[in-house]
Amino acid sequence: MSAILIIEQILNGLQFGVMLFLMAAGLTLIFGVMGLINLAHGSLYMVGAFAAAAVAGWTGSFLLGLAAALAAAALAGAIIEMVVIRRLYSAAHLDQVLATFALILIFSEGTRWVFGSFPLFLDIPEALSGPVTLPGGIQYPLYRLALIAIGLAVAVGLWALIERTRIGIQIRAGENDREMIGALGVDISKLYTLVFALGAGLAGLSGALVGAIQSVQVGMGEPVLILAFVVIVIGGIGSIRGAFVGALLVGLTDTLGGVFLPELFAVFMETSAAQKSGSALASMSIYILMGLVLIWRPTGLFGARI
Amino acid sequence: MRIEERFVNATVLVGLLGVPLWALMIEEPFTITLATRAVILALAAVGLNVILGVGGLVSFGHAIFFGIGGYAMGILAFHAQTYSELDLGLFSTSGTNSMPVIWLVAMGFSAFSAFLIGLLTLRTSGVYFIMITLAFGQMFYYFAISWPSYGGEDGLSIYVRNDFPGLNTLVPFQFFALCFVILCVVLFIYARLQASPFGLALNSARQSRARAETVGLDPMRIRLLAFVISGAITGLAGALFADLNRFVSPTMFSWQLSGELIVLIIIGGVGRLMGPVIGACLFVALEHFLGGFTEFWHVFLGLILLAIVLFARGGVIGLLTGKEGAHV
Amino acid sequence: MSEAILATHHLQKRFGAVIATEDVSIDLRAGEIHAVIGPNGAGKSTLIKQICGGIQSDDGWVELMGRDVSKLNTQKRARAGLARTFQISELAMEDSVLENVVLGAMGAKGSPWQFWRAALKTPHLIERAEAALERVGLLSESETRCAQLSHGQRRQLEVAVALTLSPRAFIMDEPMAGLGAEGSKQLTTFLDGLRAEAPILLVEHDMDAVFALADRISVLVYGKIIASGTPDEIRASGEVRDAYLGDTL
Numbered sequence: 001m002s003a004i005l006i007i008e009q010i011l012n013g014l015q016f017g018v019m020l021f022l023m024a025a026g027l028t029l030i031f032g033v034m035g036l037i038n039l040a041h042g043s044l045y046m047v048g049a050f051a052a053a054a055v056a057g058w059t060g061s062f063l064l065g066l067a068a069a070l071a072a073a074a075l076a077g078a079i080i081e082m083v084v085i086r087r088l089y090s091a092a093h094l095d096q097v098l099a100t101f102a103l104i105l106i107f108s109e110g111t112r113w114v115f116g117s118f119p120l121f122l123d124i125p126e127a128l129s130g131p132v133t134l135p136g137g138i139q140y141p142l143y144r145l146a147l148i149a150i151g152l153a154v155a156v157g158l159w160a161l162i163e164r165t166r167i168g169i170q171i172r173a174g175e176n177d178r179e180m181i182g183a184l185g186v187d188i189s190k191l192y193t194l195v196f197a198l199g200a201g202l203a204g205l206s207g208a209l210v211g212a213i214q215s216v217q218v219g220m221g222e223p224v225l226i227l228a229f230v231v232i233v234i235g236g237i238g239s240i241r242g243a244f245v246g247a248l249l250v251g252l253t254d255t256l257g258g259v260f261l262p263e264l265f266a267v268f269m270e271t272s273a274a275q276k277s278g279s280a281l282a283s284m285s286i287y288i289l290m291g292l293v294l295i296w297r298p299t300g301l302f303g304a305r306i
Numbered sequence: 307m308r309i310e311e312r313f314v315n316a317t318v319l320v321g322l323l324g325v326p327l328w329a330l331m332i333e334e335p336f337t338i339t340l341a342t343r344a345v346i347l348a349l350a351a352v353g354l355n356v357i358l359g360v361g362g363l364v365s366f367g368h369a370i371f372f373g374i375g376g377y378a379m380g381i382l383a384f385h386a387q388t389y390s391e392l393d394l395g396l397f398s399t400s401g402t403n404s405m406p407v408i409w410l411v412a413m414g415f416s417a418f419s420a421f422l423i424g425l426l427t428l429r430t431s432g433v434y435f436i437m438i439t440l441a442f443g444q445m446f447y448y449f450a451i452s453w454p455s456y457g458g459e460d461g462l463s464i465y466v467r468n469d470f471p472g473l474n475t476l477v478p479f480q481f482f483a484l485c486f487v488i489l490c491v492v493l494f495i496y497a498r499l500q501a502s503p504f505g506l507a508l509n510s511a512r513q514s515r516a517r518a519e520t521v522g523l524d525p526m527r528i529r530l531l532a533f534v535i536s537g538a539i540t541g542l543a544g545a546l547f548a549d550l551n552r553f554v555s556p557t558m559f560s561w562q563l564s565g566e567l568i569v570l571i572i573i574g575g576v577g578r579l580m581g582p583v584i585g586a587c588l589f590v591a592l593e594h595f596l597g598g599f600t601e602f603w604h605v606f607l608g609l610i611l612l613a614i615v616l617f618a619r620g621g622v623i624g625l626l627t628g629k630e631g632a633h634v
Numbered sequence: 635m636s637e638a639i640l641a642t643h644h645l646q647k648r649f650g651a652v653i654a655t656e657d658v659s660i661d662l663r664a665g666e667i668h669a670v671i672g673p674n675g676a677g678k679s680t681l682i683k684q685i686c687g688g689i690q691s692d693d694g695w696v697e698l699m700g701r702d703v704s705k706l707n708t709q710k711r712a713r714a715g716l717a718r719t720f721q722i723s724e725l726a727m728e729d730s731v732l733e734n735v736v737l738g739a740m741g742a743k744g745s746p747w748q749f750w751r752a753a754l755k756t757p758h759l760i761e762r763a764e765a766a767l768e769r770v771g772l773l774s775e776s777e778t779r780c781a782q783l784s785h786g787q788r789r790q791l792e793v794a795v796a797l798t799l800s801p802r803a804f805i806m807d808e809p810m811a812g813l814g815a816e817g818s819k820q821l822t823t824f825l826d827g828l829r830a831e832a833p834i835l836l837v838e839h840d841m842d843a844v845f846a847l848a849d850r851i852s853v854l855v856y857g858k859i860i861a862s863g864t865p866d867e868i869r870a871s872g873e874v875r876d877a878y879l880g881d882t883l
């Protein structure tokens with residue numbers, strides 16, 4: 001096994017990780033500020049991907065597609081927040097789960113209705129296609145590098161937004177004490193809509209970015225959603241920093257496990273059996289990681305200690 | 307208009323038995339199969355209702371047990387069908403076609419997995435519990451897909467339905483009757499359990515954990531046992547479901563199925579004896595009629611669900627009897 | 635002097651920089667009511683949780699009948715003989731009054747592990763539960779859903795549940811809160827008789843009740859016991875007056 005392969009896989013893991021972070025950041029923010037568990041976050045990811053594919057296909061511009069993804073997902077987020085989600089903040093978790101599950105059904109089937117069951121394709125823009133040579137002579141797809149850069153940029157931007165701006169102060173106040181933001185003279189319902197739309201926009205953005213390397217289809221959001229749940233459980237609900245660390249851990253574990261576990265098993269097993277058990281175990285690796293974190297710290301790495 | 311819950315319950319059971327009887331007379335075997343599907347889904351949801359309705363823990367991973375039950379049937383019947391050995395290290399078996407044996411294995415494995423998963427997940431509650439059970443469900447799903455011995459992603463077909471002594475299970479009505487009797491027995495057990503000291507303890511730990519602890523009860527152990535019972539019942543339903551379709555696949559582990567089981571309970575009424583049964587009947591009816599009308603019937607299911615959550619807490623039983631569902 | 639049933643030794647708890655309790659050593663002897671008073675935020679709630687379980691103390695230990703129970707969780711301490719009532723009622727609101735008390739009766743027997751016979755048809759549970767309801771005067775409400783009880787009735791129910799445990803010691807967190815004059819008077823009479831059964835650690839704001847009932851009073855201010863003694867001694871203490879009682883007396 002070569003060092004090049006290892007570095008390549010680490011980069012793949014990072015790329016997967018930062019995209020998960022875009023999903024998980026919105027989820028954890030929405031939970032932290034509004035106390036809401038939003039299963040429909042995966043639908044917003046899908047909305048972003050479809051909007052990007054449609055607009056990019058129509059205009060031929062990937063950038064316009066990305067802008068459309070952000071706008072469509074944020075808009076969809078704002079609308080469902082105002083029509084449905086808003087009524088759920090004080091409701092039991094079961095109601096939140098059910099209502100947002102209902103939203104998944106509506107979004108998924110509605111999208112199938114409009115776009116049909118066949119996957120759409122979103123092409124990687126010309127300027128970012130093809131490989132690039134990294135120091136050490138490693139050939140790596142430029143687009144994936146760009147994804148890592150965008151993901152890190154969004155992470156920094158979010159950090160700045162929350163630590164350095166007025167809205168950030170209100171968000172942090174909302175996480176600590178819901179009554180306090182009322183006392184600060186903030187229009188809570190506007191703040192909530194804004195936070196929800198922000199989370200939705202991030203989900204839509206990651207849907208569009210990932211859509212260009214996978215296919216854009218109905219149901220693409222939920223597996224990512226559940227991975228994002230694993231990320232927040234590991235990182236601690238409500239913690240953006242936890243979401244970042246958790247996302248990278250999950251991204252790296254999943255990618256590296258998928259490649260190296262079968263190889264590892266081949267050391268002491270015959271090849272076909274090693275392939276079988278290695279890939280089966282790899283498919284479970286992130287959940288095992290989650291289980292270990294739970295045993296060690298039931299509220300996650302950066303979660304509030306009970 | 308307020309109707310006695312007992313009356314609603316009796317009507318539902320009579321209706322659930324009556325429809326297939328009628329179908330038998332006019333020779334509509336497909337309707338009998340639909341009714342069997344409703345009965346089995348109801349059984350799975352009754353299992354979930356133990357931990358969700360009485361215990362107040364929203365398990366979004368109950369498809370795990372449904373799938374384990376399904377694969378217990380699939381694997382045992384597969385070895386019996388291919389005359390191959392299933393080597394388990396300590397001993398080996400050539401599988402079986404006997405339903406009672408399959409049920410025991412299905413319930414045993416489901417209960418054991420529920421015990422292990424419960425040990426981990428019940429340390430948490432609320433949103434953590436929802437997310438973690440959802441994640442564990444996904445783990446089983448991907449495991450089933452990536453484990454090639456039993457069909458992997460494509461699943462496993464069993465060509466002949468398994469045997470039950472004295473019945474010809476391939477006759478739709480006989481298989482229906484078998485499932486119906488099992489459902490009735492489990493409903494009876496559920497009712498006893500709910501009224502027993504154990505049920506009372508579980509129920510009050512949902513409403514106030516501090517109260518249960520202060521009188522010396524251990525919520526964790528009580529919930530763990532409830533989770534095990536819950537998993538075993540859903541596992542049994544999974545084995546029956548696999549026998550109904552004569553097919554198992556990783557979709558039995560899917561998160562959508564976990565979600566649908568919760569939906570069944572909500573439609574009927576949370577924590578109510580017959581809530582899951584009513585929910586399953588309505589769900590199967592909707593699936594059949596709306597599904598025949600439009601391919602996109604899930605949109606309407608979604609809208610109905612939203613309406614129930616936002617406006618009709620307590621589900622159908624709540625609407626009919628004026629009683630609220632359990633608060634979870 | 636009789637043996638202490640319950641004793642705390644040098645209990646301490648900090649939350650970050652905030653000291654909730656510091657070096658709290660109090661005891662509760664057979665047959666007495668020992669009241670703990672103090673201003674809001676003095677650490678009374680923390681102290682109760684340190685005694686009954688729910689908060690791990692940073693330092694110090696709790697003895698019940700001479701046995702260190704500090705390492706036990708809430709439910710084990712309850713089974714060892716501590717019965718706590720809550721300031722804000724912790725009851726199964728969807729259940730009937732009887733079911734709530736039966737739950738206590740079950741806990742006292744340490745056995746929820748019965749799966750077949752209905753709890754409400756189990757004679758020994760019902761007897762125990764109804765006896766407790768009778769004593770607090772709630773027997774006529776046994777079928778009522780807890781959510782429909784008045785505030786005062788819920789307080790009575792809290793006490794009834796504690797009675798079913800036949801505890802070694804009662805820990806009562808502001809049982810008079812929100813009761814009104816008549817209710818307070820009734821409960822005062824009731825607690826007066828209860829002390830013979832098991833001693834009561836009474837955390838209470840109602841000074842009339844405290845001075846009418848208590849054999850001893852400890853004053854908790856900023857997490858520390860600043861004075862401890864008979865009601866007369868406390869009334870006379872200048873330090874207590876300055877720190878807490880002010881001119882309310």
